[in-house]
Amino acid sequence: MAQVPIPQAPPPQDFLPPSAVPRAAGADASRFFQRWIGADPQRAARLAAVSQLSLARLDLGAALEAEAATGSGGNSGGNPGGNRLPLVRAMRRLRNLLVCALIARDLDGRADLDEVVTAMSRFADFAVQTHLAELMRDMTAQHGTPVGDESGRPQQMMVLAMGKHGGCELNVSSDIDLIFVYPEDGDTRADAPGQRSLSNHEFFVRLGRKLIAALSEVTEDGFTFRVDMALRPNGKSGPLVASLGMVEDYLIVQGREWERYAWVKARAVTGDARDIAALDAIVRPFVYRRYLDFGVIDAIRTMHAQIRAEVNRQERLHPERSHNVKLGRGGIREIEFLAQVFQLIRGGRDPALRDRSTRRTLHLLAERDLLTPAVVQQLQEAYTFLRNLEHRLQYLEDAQTHTLPVSADDRDTVARMMGCTDQAALLARLDEWRGFVAAQFDAIFASKESTKAGDHQAEPVDPETIGTAGADPDQRDAIAERLAGLGFDQPVAAAERLVATWQAPRLQTLPEASRSRLAALVNAALPQIAAVVREAGVGSHAATLGRLLDFFEAIARRSAYLSLLTEYPHTMERVLRMINASGWAATFLTRHPILLDELLDDRGNAAEDLPALAAQLAGQLDEAEGDTERQLDILREALHAQQFRLLALDLAGELSVERLADHLSALADLIVAEVVKRAWRTIASRHRDVPRFAVIAYGKLGGKELGYVSDLDVIFLFDDDDQDAPANYAKLAQRFITWMTTHTSAGILFDIDTALRPDGASGMLVSSVGAFERYQQASAWTWEHQALTRARFCAGDAAIGARFEAIREQVLRRDRSDAAGADKLRADVTAMRRRMRDAHPSHGGRFDLKQDEGGMIDIEFINQYLVLRHAAAHPRLTANTGNIALLRLSAGLGLVDADLAEGAADAYRTMRRLQHQVRLQGQENARVDPGLVADHAAVVMRLWQACLGA
Structure with a gap:
C-alpha cells in the first residue's frame, strides 16, 4: 500500500524564541521518566544513544527495528530467546523511549518546542502508517483486495490526522484525532482460495477498528496513542469509516460551522495521491469560502463561549482543576482561534493562509500585515510558553492533562521545570501571558453588536424608530423628524x-x-452621515444616504458583508466618507462589495511594489491553473482591489491626477501581461511554450494617462515564421479580448478597443511586425501617425516591443519640413479635428472638457502636430512623456511661444483635474460651467491658431 511520506522537520523558525527554552530542571523531575528508566538498566544506554541529536529527525524505522530485535528482558516482561517483539509491543516501547528522550532533551535545554511537537507528530504518522500497512496485509490475505465499483482500482484507506496531529504540533501525551475515509464503494476481489469477500465499507470498518486497537489498547508496555474518532461525519453516531461520496454529502448538507474550524487541520497520513486530491477538492470549498468570510467571527465567538462555559462549570465543581492552560481564559485555544479566524476569513482568497500549523500561520499574519509584527511576536512567545508549560504538566506522569496539579509540591516541580523559582513566580508569568492573549482575543472577538456610533452621535437614536420602523410607511413623519434632529438637510x-x-x-x-443586523447598521450610520457631510463640507445627506441604501440592498443577502461592517464599525465610517465624496466610488463598491476588505485598515499603498504584487498575483493564478473561471475572478479581484486602494488615497487627496494615472497605467500593464501569459496556455494548438507576441498600447494607456474606467486601445503584433503562428496568435488575441471583457461575478477587467490596428475594423486582428511596418510606411493615414505619438510597447515579447519602438521612431521622424509636406500635415490634422468636433456637438451650454474648442483634445492634437512636423529635426519629441512635458519641450526648442505653451500646460492639468472630479461624481460626459475654464480655453485656442491657423 502506498503511504504518505513522514513529514520532515521544518527549518528552524525565527519566531521560536530561544529564551523560552527552560534550563532549570532535569529529566529526574518527571516521575514517568524515573519509573521508565528505573525499570530496566539497559534503557539508559538506549536513551543516551537516541538523544544525542534532534529527535525531529530520528530514523524511526531503524529505532523501531532496534526495539523489536533487542526488546529488554527482566522487569518489563522479557523477550526470552531473543525472539523479535511483535509490532504492537515494539511500537509502544519506541513510544516510551521517544517520550523519555524528549523529556531529557527538553528539560536539559537541548530541545525547543519545535523539536518536541515535530518529533511527536512524525512518530504519530509513522505509527499509523506502519500499523495500517501490516493490518492491510493481514486483511487482504483473509478477504482479498477492496476494489472500487466505478474506477476498478484497488482501494486504500485514507487516515486523516486532525487537530494538533494534523498541524504537526502534537503534544507528548496527547491523543490523536483521526478520520477514516475510503474512496469508493464496492467489494473485495479474491486473490487466493478460501478468501471471504466483504463490501468495501465492511472491510474498511474492520480495518479501522483493528488500527484503533493496535494504537490505543493498553498492554504491559502501555499504549502508543489514545485515538479519538469524534470528529468524523456525524460524530460518534456516524459510521466509523466514510466513503468520499458520504463525506461530500455530509459536508454539503450537514457540515456545521465548528467543523470548518476542525477541517482546517485535516491532513492525509495515508492513501493514494489521486484519492487525497479528490478529498481535498471536496473539503477545500467547505472550509474556505471564495469571498472574505467575516461571518466566521461570530461562529467562533459562539464556539469559544461554549468551551469557556464548560471549563467554568468544571472549575466550579472541581476548584482544584483551575488554571487550564489549553481551554482557560487566555490559553492555547484562544491563540489557535486567533490564527484560524484569519485562515477561515481569508484562506479562500489567499492559499498561503491554509497552512495547518498555528505557529506558521501566526508568522504569515505578520507578513500579510493582518496583525502587527510586535503583536505576532508576543503571541508566538505566549504560545511557546503555554505549550512548554502544557508539556511539563504532562511530563510529570505521562498524563493527558492541561491544568496545574493539585499538589503544592507538584506545582513547585512544574515551576522549576519552567525555570521559575516557585509556583508563585510561575503563576505570575502565566497570568501575564494569559492576560496578553485574552486582550488580543477580545480585540478580535468581543461582540461589536452594541457598538455605538461614537463621537458623531448627537443623541441616542432608537433602532425601533429609525431602523425597522422604516418598514412602516406611517412612520415616515417620525423618521423625518428624527433625521432633522440629526442635521439632515433634506429630512x-x-x-x-x-x-x-x-x-x-x-x-x-x-x-x-x-x-x-441591517437595521442596527442603518441606525449607526445615520449620525455618521450627518457628521461626514458636515466635516467634508461637500455632499448631500440625502444623496449619501441613498448611495448607502443602494449598497445595503446589494449586500443584504450576503451575511459575510453585514458581519464585516458589524465586527469592524470603523469600516462603516470609511464607506460613508468614500460614497459621500464620489458617486462613482459608491457605484463601484456596490458592484464589488468584496472590496470592503480594503477599507478595514491602511494596509496597501498606492505605490505598492509592483514586482511584489506581480509575484503574489502570479502565485494565485498558478494555484488555480486549469480552472479558467477562477483565474478570471482572481485577475478581476486583484485589479479591483488595487484600483480601490488608489481610489481611497485619491479621495483622501494623497495622489495628484498624474501620479494616479501612472499607477493605473502600470497596473493595467501588469494585468495585460498576465492575461497574455495565461490565455496562451489555454490554446491547445499552441506551437511554442512562450508566444512571440506583443500587445501595443495606444491612447490613454499608451500615454500613461489611464483613468478608473478607461478602456484599453491596443493592437497585437507577432514575429514568428512557424506555419501555425498566424492562426494561433489570432486565437490568442481573441482569447485575450475574451479574458478582458467577459462579465463574471467579479465584473470585467477592461473594455478593449482594437480599431487602431492596420486597416481598422476591416483589417486583421493580429499583424506580423513586417506587415505593420509596411502599412505604417506606405498606407497609414496621417491620423494613424498621430496615434503613434501616444503608442508604446505594453506587454509580451520584449524583442517585438523593441522592433515596434524602432518602427515608431522611423515613422514619427519622417521629414515633413518641405512646404508641401508641412501643408498636407496641417490640413490633415485640422480636418480630422473638425470631423471629431462635428461628431460631438456642444450640449446645453456646458463646456465639454474633452471635445469642445479649446479643450483637451485640441491640446493633444497640437502636440501630435508638433511631433510629426518637427521630430525629424528634434528627435527628442518622439519620447512618450505626456502632453504637459511635450508642450514644455516644444517651448524649450523654440517651436512655440513659451508663455502660450505654459498656459496650455496649465489648462491641460486643470481640465484633467476637473474631468477627474466630474467622473468621480458618476457623470460619463465631463461637462462643466464654461466660466470655470474660459481663460484656459482661450489660451489653448491662441496656441492652436499659432500652430495650425484658423
Missing part, C-alpha cells in the same frame, strides 16, 4: 428613501436575523 426626502428601501421586496424577504 423628508431622506425619510421617503429609507421607507422605500425597507419596503423593497429584497429586504422584506430577508431572514429576521439579517433584518435586525
Whole structure:
C-alpha cells in the first residue's frame, strides 16, 4: 500500500524564541521518566544513544527495528530467546523511549518546542502508517483486495490526522484525532482460495477498528496513542469509516460551522495521491469560502463561549482543576482561534493562509500585515510558553492533562521545570501571558453588536424608530423628524428613501436575523452621515444616504458583508466618507462589495511594489491553473482591489491626477501581461511554450494617462515564421479580448478597443511586425501617425516591443519640413479635428472638457502636430512623456511661444483635474460651467491658431 511520506522537520523558525527554552530542571523531575528508566538498566544506554541529536529527525524505522530485535528482558516482561517483539509491543516501547528522550532533551535545554511537537507528530504518522500497512496485509490475505465499483482500482484507506496531529504540533501525551475515509464503494476481489469477500465499507470498518486497537489498547508496555474518532461525519453516531461520496454529502448538507474550524487541520497520513486530491477538492470549498468570510467571527465567538462555559462549570465543581492552560481564559485555544479566524476569513482568497500549523500561520499574519509584527511576536512567545508549560504538566506522569496539579509540591516541580523559582513566580508569568492573549482575543472577538456610533452621535437614536420602523410607511413623519434632529438637510426626502428601501421586496424577504443586523447598521450610520457631510463640507445627506441604501440592498443577502461592517464599525465610517465624496466610488463598491476588505485598515499603498504584487498575483493564478473561471475572478479581484486602494488615497487627496494615472497605467500593464501569459496556455494548438507576441498600447494607456474606467486601445503584433503562428496568435488575441471583457461575478477587467490596428475594423486582428511596418510606411493615414505619438510597447515579447519602438521612431521622424509636406500635415490634422468636433456637438451650454474648442483634445492634437512636423529635426519629441512635458519641450526648442505653451500646460492639468472630479461624481460626459475654464480655453485656442491657423 502506498503511504504518505513522514513529514520532515521544518527549518528552524525565527519566531521560536530561544529564551523560552527552560534550563532549570532535569529529566529526574518527571516521575514517568524515573519509573521508565528505573525499570530496566539497559534503557539508559538506549536513551543516551537516541538523544544525542534532534529527535525531529530520528530514523524511526531503524529505532523501531532496534526495539523489536533487542526488546529488554527482566522487569518489563522479557523477550526470552531473543525472539523479535511483535509490532504492537515494539511500537509502544519506541513510544516510551521517544517520550523519555524528549523529556531529557527538553528539560536539559537541548530541545525547543519545535523539536518536541515535530518529533511527536512524525512518530504519530509513522505509527499509523506502519500499523495500517501490516493490518492491510493481514486483511487482504483473509478477504482479498477492496476494489472500487466505478474506477476498478484497488482501494486504500485514507487516515486523516486532525487537530494538533494534523498541524504537526502534537503534544507528548496527547491523543490523536483521526478520520477514516475510503474512496469508493464496492467489494473485495479474491486473490487466493478460501478468501471471504466483504463490501468495501465492511472491510474498511474492520480495518479501522483493528488500527484503533493496535494504537490505543493498553498492554504491559502501555499504549502508543489514545485515538479519538469524534470528529468524523456525524460524530460518534456516524459510521466509523466514510466513503468520499458520504463525506461530500455530509459536508454539503450537514457540515456545521465548528467543523470548518476542525477541517482546517485535516491532513492525509495515508492513501493514494489521486484519492487525497479528490478529498481535498471536496473539503477545500467547505472550509474556505471564495469571498472574505467575516461571518466566521461570530461562529467562533459562539464556539469559544461554549468551551469557556464548560471549563467554568468544571472549575466550579472541581476548584482544584483551575488554571487550564489549553481551554482557560487566555490559553492555547484562544491563540489557535486567533490564527484560524484569519485562515477561515481569508484562506479562500489567499492559499498561503491554509497552512495547518498555528505557529506558521501566526508568522504569515505578520507578513500579510493582518496583525502587527510586535503583536505576532508576543503571541508566538505566549504560545511557546503555554505549550512548554502544557508539556511539563504532562511530563510529570505521562498524563493527558492541561491544568496545574493539585499538589503544592507538584506545582513547585512544574515551576522549576519552567525555570521559575516557585509556583508563585510561575503563576505570575502565566497570568501575564494569559492576560496578553485574552486582550488580543477580545480585540478580535468581543461582540461589536452594541457598538455605538461614537463621537458623531448627537443623541441616542432608537433602532425601533429609525431602523425597522422604516418598514412602516406611517412612520415616515417620525423618521423625518428624527433625521432633522440629526442635521439632515433634506429630512423628508431622506425619510421617503429609507421607507422605500425597507419596503423593497429584497429586504422584506430577508431572514429576521439579517433584518435586525441591517437595521442596527442603518441606525449607526445615520449620525455618521450627518457628521461626514458636515466635516467634508461637500455632499448631500440625502444623496449619501441613498448611495448607502443602494449598497445595503446589494449586500443584504450576503451575511459575510453585514458581519464585516458589524465586527469592524470603523469600516462603516470609511464607506460613508468614500460614497459621500464620489458617486462613482459608491457605484463601484456596490458592484464589488468584496472590496470592503480594503477599507478595514491602511494596509496597501498606492505605490505598492509592483514586482511584489506581480509575484503574489502570479502565485494565485498558478494555484488555480486549469480552472479558467477562477483565474478570471482572481485577475478581476486583484485589479479591483488595487484600483480601490488608489481610489481611497485619491479621495483622501494623497495622489495628484498624474501620479494616479501612472499607477493605473502600470497596473493595467501588469494585468495585460498576465492575461497574455495565461490565455496562451489555454490554446491547445499552441506551437511554442512562450508566444512571440506583443500587445501595443495606444491612447490613454499608451500615454500613461489611464483613468478608473478607461478602456484599453491596443493592437497585437507577432514575429514568428512557424506555419501555425498566424492562426494561433489570432486565437490568442481573441482569447485575450475574451479574458478582458467577459462579465463574471467579479465584473470585467477592461473594455478593449482594437480599431487602431492596420486597416481598422476591416483589417486583421493580429499583424506580423513586417506587415505593420509596411502599412505604417506606405498606407497609414496621417491620423494613424498621430496615434503613434501616444503608442508604446505594453506587454509580451520584449524583442517585438523593441522592433515596434524602432518602427515608431522611423515613422514619427519622417521629414515633413518641405512646404508641401508641412501643408498636407496641417490640413490633415485640422480636418480630422473638425470631423471629431462635428461628431460631438456642444450640449446645453456646458463646456465639454474633452471635445469642445479649446479643450483637451485640441491640446493633444497640437502636440501630435508638433511631433510629426518637427521630430525629424528634434528627435527628442518622439519620447512618450505626456502632453504637459511635450508642450514644455516644444517651448524649450523654440517651436512655440513659451508663455502660450505654459498656459496650455496649465489648462491641460486643470481640465484633467476637473474631468477627474466630474467622473468621480458618476457623470460619463465631463461637462462643466464654461466660466470655470474660459481663460484656459482661450489660451489653448491662441496656441492652436499659432500652430495650425484658423
